[in-house]
Amino acid sequence: METKTTDELKHEIRAATAIEDYLKSNRDNLNLRSLPEHLAFLLSRKGISKAEVVRGSLLSRAYVYQIFSGEKTPSRDRLIALAFGMGLSEDEAQSLLKVSKNRELYARDERDAVILFALQRGQSILAANELLFEHGFKTLGVPEEFV
Template sequence: MAELKTEILNEKLMKSENFDAFFETHGKHIRLDSFHNCLYDMISDSGLKNSDIFLAADLSESYGYQLLSGKRQPSRDKILKLAFALKLTLEKTNLLLKLGQKNSLYVKNKRDAILMFALNTKKSLIDTNALLESENCDLLL
């Protein structure tokens, strides 16, 4: 079964006039929301290899695959590192945080505001850590 990209599936849903007909045709692509399913979809949608994402997020491959299988639950910082590796939007980052049962980024928290700015300006993880350091905030380690 070929996996549909999230954007294509969303487009088909928005064009549907009958949910039952949509779900009968495309239901095999819809799962209950979970962190590992969402992460899998985001990596698939990125077009990058799992190993490249894990490397960019400074995570071991074995740990990354444990996240994808649902065997491990990551810390908030590890989710954020994955968001930077995937170059996610703030909205998608907060979705991943929510599914990982972590607090969303909050603009009134200085560290979170820096992270939000860095995501919005597409900074790398290295540049983000440099910005965090320059503002005397905890790094994404």
């Protein structure tokens, strides 16, 4: 099944005569996964391991595994670090933030704009952190034991 855009879904809501019909016909397009379920889905889709996510995110192994198991609820910055660790696209990173009920990256926010720039170019978290540091912003992926 093809994923519908948010605009397409909004149009269908406007056209719907009953919310039940909309929900039933769009079940596959709604964010119904928990964060651990969504992370497992992304791992599978990307064909990567949790160990690779740990290496690419600069987060501690124990903390990443606790996030994946649902034992820990990560901050927005730690989710963004995971997005870099998983090699997510901008859209995938935005979806991850939505599923976790965090604010999406916003192009009008200077720090978010730097992060979006790095995501759009497929940069590593190290490159993103370098850009953040150069512009005077807090970096991503500080290991849990140093927080």
